[in-house]
Amino acid sequence: MSMQAAMPIAMIPGNSIIHRINPLAKLVWVVGYVILAFSTQNIVILYSMALFALLLAPIAGVTKPLLKGALILVPVGSSLLALQIIAPAVERPWTAVDQIGPLVLYGDGVYYGFVLLGRIVASLLMALIMVMTTHPSDLFTSFAKLKVPYTLNFMLAMTLQLIPVFQREVGIIMSAQKSRGMKGTGFSAVLPSFVPVFVGAIERVQQLSISLESRGFGSDGIKTSYRQVRGRASDWVVGIVGAVVLITLSVVAITKGTWSLANEITFSPLFVLITFLIAATLFAGVILAAIAFSFKK
Amino acid sequence: MVESTPTNPTLAIDVRGARYVYPTGNVVALGGVDLQVAHGEIIGIIGQNGSGKTTLTKLFNGLLKPTAGTVIVNGVDTAKHSVQQMAAHVGYVFQNPNHQLFARTVRMELEFGPRNIGVPEDEITERVDEVVEFFGLQEFIEEHPYRVSFPVRKLVGIASIVAMRPPIIIFDEPSTGQDHNTTHIINGLMRRLRERGTTVVCVSHDMPLLADVVERVIVMKSTEVIADASPREVFADQALMARTNLQAPQVTQIALQTVVPLGGPVALTPAELAADIAQRRGKSARRGRTSSVAG
Ligand SMILES: Nc1ncnc2c1ncn2[C@@H]1O[C@H](COP(=O)(O)OP(=O)(O)OP(=O)(O)O)[C@@H](O)[C@H]1O
Ligand SMILES: [Mg+2]
Numbered sequence: 001m002s003m004q005a006a007m008p009i010a011m012i013p014g015n016s017i018i019h020r021i022n023p024l025a026k027l028v029w030v031v032g033y034v035i036l037a038f039s040t041q042n043i044v045i046l047y048s049m050a051l052f053a054l055l056l057a058p059i060a061g062v063t064k065p066l067l068k069g070a071l072i073l074v075p076v077g078s079s080l081l082a083l084q085i086i087a088p089a090v091e092r093p094w095t096a097v098d099q100i101g102p103l104v105l106y107g108d109g110v111y112y113g114f115v116l117l118g119r120i121v122a123s124l125l126m127a128l129i130m131v132m133t134t135h136p137s138d139l140f141t142s143f144a145k146l147k148v149p150y151t152l153n154f155m156l157a158m159t160l161q162l163i164p165v166f167q168r169e170v171g172i173i174m175s176a177q178k179s180r181g182m183k184g185t186g187f188s189a190v191l192p193s194f195v196p197v198f199v200g201a202i203e204r205v206q207q208l209s210i211s212l213e214s215r216g217f218g219s220d221g222i223k224t225s226y227r228q229v230r231g232r233a234s235d236w237v238v239g240i241v242g243a244v245v246l247i248t249l250s251v252v253a254i255t256k257g258t259w260s261l262a263n264e265i266t267f268s269p270l271f272v273l274i275t276f277l278i279a280a281t282l283f284a285g286v287i288l289a290a291i292a293f294s295f296k297k
Numbered sequence: 298m299v300e301s302t303p304t305n306p307t308l309a310i311d312v313r314g315a316r317y318v319y320p321t322g323n324v325v326a327l328g329g330v331d332l333q334v335a336h337g338e339i340i341g342i343i344g345q346n347g348s349g350k351t352t353l354t355k356l357f358n359g360l361l362k363p364t365a366g367t368v369i370v371n372g373v374d375t376a377k378h379s380v381q382q383m384a385a386h387v388g389y390v391f392q393n394p395n396h397q398l399f400a401r402t403v404r405m406e407l408e409f410g411p412r413n414i415g416v417p418e419d420e421i422t423e424r425v426d427e428v429v430e431f432f433g434l435q436e437f438i439e440e441h442p443y444r445v446s447f448p449v450r451k452l453v454g455i456a457s458i459v460a461m462r463p464p465i466i467i468f469d470e471p472s473t474g475q476d477h478n479t480t481h482i483i484n485g486l487m488r489r490l491r492e493r494g495t496t497v498v499c500v501s502h503d504m505p506l507l508a509d510v511v512e513r514v515i516v517m518k519s520t521e522v523i524a525d526a527s528p529r530e531v532f533a534d535q536a537l538m539a540r541t542n543l544q545a546p547q548v549t550q551i552a553l554q555t556v557v558p559l560g561g562p563v564a565l566t567p568a569e570l571a572a573d574i575a576q577r578r579g580k581s582a583r584r585g586r587t588s589s590v591a592g
Contacts, residue, residue: 169396175360176397180457181384181413192409195399199443203395 010164012132018060022231023139024146025239026130032246033126037119040253041260043111046118053125062132069128070121077117078282084113085276097269100276107272111262136160141225154217158208162201169200309465309496310334310357314366317352326352328520329366336464339487339497341507341528344517345542350500353517354467357498358387371464385414388463392470394454398442403434403453406442410461421460428456431489432482448479455486465496472503484510504546508532508565516541533563 018026033049040046057063088094088109098105140157144150170193177192253259267275310332317327327349334340342350355361356368359375359382368375371386388410391397400406407425416424429438432452437445442453451471458466472480480503487510490497501507507514507528514531516524518541524531531537532545533553544550552564556573564570 172391172393173396175355175380176389176391177399178380179358179360179384179387179389179391180397180410180461181381182409183381183413192397192399196396200395 010132011135012060012062012065014061014133016060016133018056018129019133021133021238022142022229022235023130023134024142024231025235025242026134027139027142028239029242029246030123030127030130032242032250034123036246036250036253037122039250039258041112041115041258041262042253043114043118043261043265045249045253045259046115046122049122050118050125053122053129056129057125060129060133062129065132066125066128069132070125073117073121073124074282075286076120078279078286080117081110081113081275081279082283084109084116085272085279088112098273098276105272105276107267107269110267110272110275111260111265115260135227137225137227138229141227141229144225145229162204165204166197166201170197173197173200307336308333308369309336309338309371310498311369312353312356312366313368315353315356315363315368316365317349317356317361318364319352325520327356327363330522332515332522332525334496334498336496337491337494338513339491339511340499340513340515341511342498342500342515342517343502343504343507343531343541343543348517348541349520350517351469354389354469354498354500357465357467358389359383360389381413384410384461384463386463386465388458388461388466390455390458390466390468390471392473394447394450397454397457398450401441402439403442403445404429404438406453407457407460410457414461416461424460424462428460431459431486432456447474448476451475451479452482455483459486459490463495465498466490467498467500469500470502471499472501472506480506487511504532504544505548505566508546508549516543528565529563532565533557 033053037046037049054066057066085105085107086103088106089112090108094106094108096104097107136157140153143153143156173193173196176196177189182189182192311334312330312332315327315330316325318325330349330353332353342353344350352361356363356375357370359368359370359378359380362368362376370383373383373386375383398406400409404425407428408421411421411424429435432455434449434452434456437449437453442450445453455468455471468483471483475483484506487497487499491510497511499507499511511528514524514526514528515522516531516537523541524534524537532549535545535553537543538545545553546565548564548567548570552561552570552573555561556570556577557563559577561573561577562569564573
């Protein structure tokens with residue numbers, strides 16, 4: 001982790017249609033996505049959702065940062081699929097489809113593996129799109145309109161704003177300790193890197209609260225906001241369409257008992273083998289890269 | 298270009314054509330810097346906020362690798378070595394001690410660096426005792442580093458690097474925000490390091506400190522080194538000071554407006570100016586006496 005590592009998740013300034021949608025309408029979509037993703041096991045729905053989110057990226061002009069943020073899915077997805085193939089999370093008996101040395105590959109877990117992956121991919125992509133196209137204060141201004149208590153709203157906003165601050169602190173602290181010859185990884189690096197971060201965090205929060213109170217935080221009255229958020233007709237349409245479509249699908253999925261296509265879709269042994277090889281290679285690659293990286297540091 | 302020049306092993310720091318561009322936002326922070334520092338030199342780096350001082354010093358211990366050019370420190374190419382490997386050659390004292398203190402006691406904090414670079418245990422004890430004595434940390438040695446006052450924390454931070462005994466030490470703003478006593482100790486430390494032959498690089502806005510302890514001042518302005526001379530020359534150059542928005546120490550400014558036009562020295566410390574004034578008063582008093590005797 002270099003000190004200059006770009007903030008992985010932050011707003012990408014822009015003026016696209018997606019940027020201009022009211023934050024609450026976007027939030028409806030994200031929440032709707034999560035609800036639907038976790039109420040269905042229908043991979044057609046799940047991957048359509050992911051595809052739809054992916055199609056929004058070029059419209060919002062955030063394709064590159066989105067893909068960068070989604071890189072986290074590589075270790076998650078590859079380990080998940082590889083595990084589901086060698087140790088399915090379904091009841092035995094499992095049907096073996098192939099064997100590589102001592103490893104027996106089963107086809108039973110593949111469908112479920114793709115469901116889990118689809119849920120994560122769809123929810124994550126939509127959430128990233130929202131975060132990357134929404135100014136945090138706009139979101140909180142909108143919350144205020146919904147009569148979310150000011151203190152709660154403020155605390156949420158502060159927490160979000162402190163994340164990049166802490167990311168920077170971690171970078172500086174790691175540099176300081178490496179300058180004293182600390183090995184960059186492993187258990188011995190935990191204390192030297194985290195104690196200063198936490199102590200710094202606590203001190204910062206204490207000072208912040210004192211300085212806030214001394215500037216009248218906590219007094220009654222209506223708070224005004226510098227950034228104004230409007231709710232236009234189009235925002236209502238986006239929000240309502242999102243709510244209706246996603247909730248309808250969720251309800252249908254639940255009434256159909258997750259709407260799983262596990263019995264309709266069967267994977268050929270070759271497909272299982274190839275999936276396993278790709279997943280295992282990617283996962284091994286990630287691990288090797290991590291090891292190589294820690295040695296290089 | 299400069300690459301063809303052979304590197305000089307007798308130099309502590311040898312920077313040739315170093316550029317640095319921060320990957321975030323493509324900020325050019327250093328635009329082609331050349332700098333040679335001999336072993337045992339005590340240099341100061343001054344310049345406005347954002348002129349590239351910190352970036353330059355981070356190249357010295359490999360925290361940043363030059364985007365172009367080379368940085369050879371103590372004969373080692375920083376581009377080819379990790380920060381941890383450089384730690385035995387270069388000590389870097391960060392501005393904020395809170396960024397490095399973590400151990401349960403001050404003693405353990407001081408032992409951390411030497412142990413990392415493989416100093417044998419009995420020598421670690423000896424080195425720790427030495428810095429504790431020098432920085433006057435005896436009463437805090439078993440305290441938690443976060444329970445001591447900020448100036449003491451700063452001293453612990455500095456001591457933890459000095460205990461590693463690197464041949465080159467970099468200080469980023471050692472005296473900013475410190476009380477007089479701490480500044481005094483830091484001042485004494487610079488002298489001690491000079492006696493030992495340690496090379497010192499000190500980034501600071503504290504002109505009186507630099508005027509007092511360094512032998513050479515590097516002036517930076519918008520990513521480049523624009524002057525490199527003795528503190529006397531640099532602080533006497535009023536055009537340079539104005540152009541870089543820097544202020545010479547007050548005592549130097551007073552000297553420039555009073556005794557310098559009369560042939561006096563560009564004083565760097567109050568003692569120097571006082572000595573010159575005392576000498577002039579002595580002279581005029583003597584002249585007064587002789588004239589009255591004659592009259
Ligand atoms: N992590 C970073 N990412 C991007 N740009 C940076 C980063 N750190 C510094 N910069 C930029 O590089 C330039 C040089 O910064 P640097 O910190 O080296 O200046 P400095 O002379 O040490 O200033 P100061 O006196 O404020 O400490 C500035 O324009 C600064 O904004
Ligand atoms: Mg700086």
